[in-house]
Amino acid sequence: MIRKVGSSFLAKLLADKCALGFPLDRQRREFDRMGLHMPDKTMASYWAYSTDILSPVALSVTGNVFASHTVGADDSHLKTLDRMAKNGVFRAHLWCFVGTDGTVGGREMVAYGYTSSWNAEEIADWFSSIDGWIQCDGYAGYSSEVEDDDGETSIAVPDDRRLGCGMHIRSKFHAALLAKDRRAVIPLKFFADLYLIEAECKANGVDAKARGEIRRVRSLPILDQLDAWVDSTHPTLLPKSPLRRATTYAINQRLFFRRCFSDGAFEIDNGRTERRIRNYAVGRRNFLFTGSARGGERLAVAYTLVDNCLILGIDPRRYLQDTIDKLERGHALSRMSELTPARWAANQSR
Numbered sequence: 515m516i517r518k519v520g521s522s523f524l525a526k527l528l529a530d531k532c533a534l535g536f537p538l539d540r541q542r543r544e545f546d547r548m549g550l551h552m553p554d555k556t557m558a559s560y561w562a563y564s565t566d567i568l569s570p571v572a573l574s575v576t577g578n579v580f581a582s583h584t585v586g587a588d589d590s591h592l593k594t595l596d597r598m599a600k601n602g603v604f605r606a607h608l609w610c611f612v613g614t615d616g617t618v619g620g621r622e623m624v625a626y627g628y629t630s631s632w633n634a635e636e637i638a639d640w641f642s643s644i645d646g647w648i649q650c651d652g653y654a655g656y657s658s659e660v661e662d663d664d665g666e667t668s669i670a671v672p673d674d675r676r677l678g679c680g681m682h683i684r685s686k687f688h689a690a691l692l693a694k695d696r697r698a699v700i701p702l703k704f705f706a707d708l709y710l711i712e713a714e715c716k717a718n719g720v721d722a723k724a725r726g727e728i729r730r731v732r733s734l735p736i737l738d739q740l741d742a743w744v745d746s747t748h749p750t751l752l753p754k755s756p757l758r759r760a761t762t763y764a765i766n767q768r769l770f771f772r773r774c775f776s777d778g779a780f781e782i783d784n785g786r787t788e789r790r791i792r793n794y795a796v797g798r799r800n801f802l803f804t805g806s807a808r809g810g811e812r813l814a815v816a817y818t819l820v821d822n823c824l825i826l827g828i829d830p831r832r833y834l835q836d837t838i839d840k841l842e843r844g845h846a847l848s849r850m851s852e853l854t855p856a857r858w859a860a861n862q863s864r
Contacts, residue, residue: 525834535797542555584788678770686760726778
């Protein structure tokens with residue numbers, strides 16, 4: 515690609531969109547005020563070029579995330595333009611994966627991916643690449659049977675490696691309370707007690723082994739009371755009532771949620787993934803949609819690299835400029851891992 519701007523300009527495009535939520539049109543108008551006049555199509559071509567050349571680095575990051583001890587997964591919608599779709603747009607999804615090494619308070623790594631639908635088949639390859647624990651909510655696709663290229667069927671997220679999310683279970687009871695069913699106060703009190711114990715562990719800086727023992731002694735009895743209340747209350751509820759929906763969800767997620775308390779290395783919810791994807795959800799209010807499915811994949815590349823920079827506390831623009839320069843000089847594909855934000859940050863500190 516022949517271009518009239520430097521790598522610093524390309525780095526700014528990606529960093530400002532993903533870190534600050536500035537859509538390309540807003541950036542174009544900013545450049546216009548500074549005397550740099552550039553058509554929308556030219557801006558878009560620079561964005562495409564930058565994300566395409568950085569794609570192998572993002573793929574290397576994704577591999578590191580999927581190799582983690584525990585991988586949290588969540589998604590948020592992304593409108594995608596398509597002339598063939600009804601009203602010219604369809605609802606796609608940007609997925610967030612957060613990997614941790616099992617150390618309490620350990621560093622997170624994040625990767626993003628794009629799917630054009632919410633079908634389990636589109637996410638199956640990702641989850642089949644994860645060997646560790648997978649923490650997620652109650653989305654039905656995680657329990658769906660999917661078929662691989664050899665015609666073999668399997669569950670998208672295997673039950674024996676799945677962890678639940680206390681935040682999602684609690685939110686269902688909170689919704690019931692908002693619907694003025696005061697009986698929901700009881701399970702919410704159990705959750706408050708569970709999270710108070712977690713907060714104390716965090717404040718005291720206990721390690722995974724100590725946290726596991728604290729949960730065994732203090733948390734499991736509370737969890738037993740919660741389950742007993744759910745089991746006794748569930749049959750008495752109207753089928754379509756908010757509280758019945760909450761107890762149904764809690765029963766369906768019980769195995770996965772209780773497993774979180776079996777090891778102090780596990781968190782009891784998927785909050786870290788929820789917090790990471792929030793940056794994208796806020797930015798989406800500005801750029802609203804992506805122009806194509808390929809554009810969604812490029813957005814995932816940009817967020818993968820920029821968000822890891824934010825986690826590490828390094829300037830995404832400096833990182834992206836240096837990495838683009840190295841890739842344009844012919845950095846070997848076999849050494850892509852050297853260009854990940856984590857490795858780059860480590861080299862800068864030497």
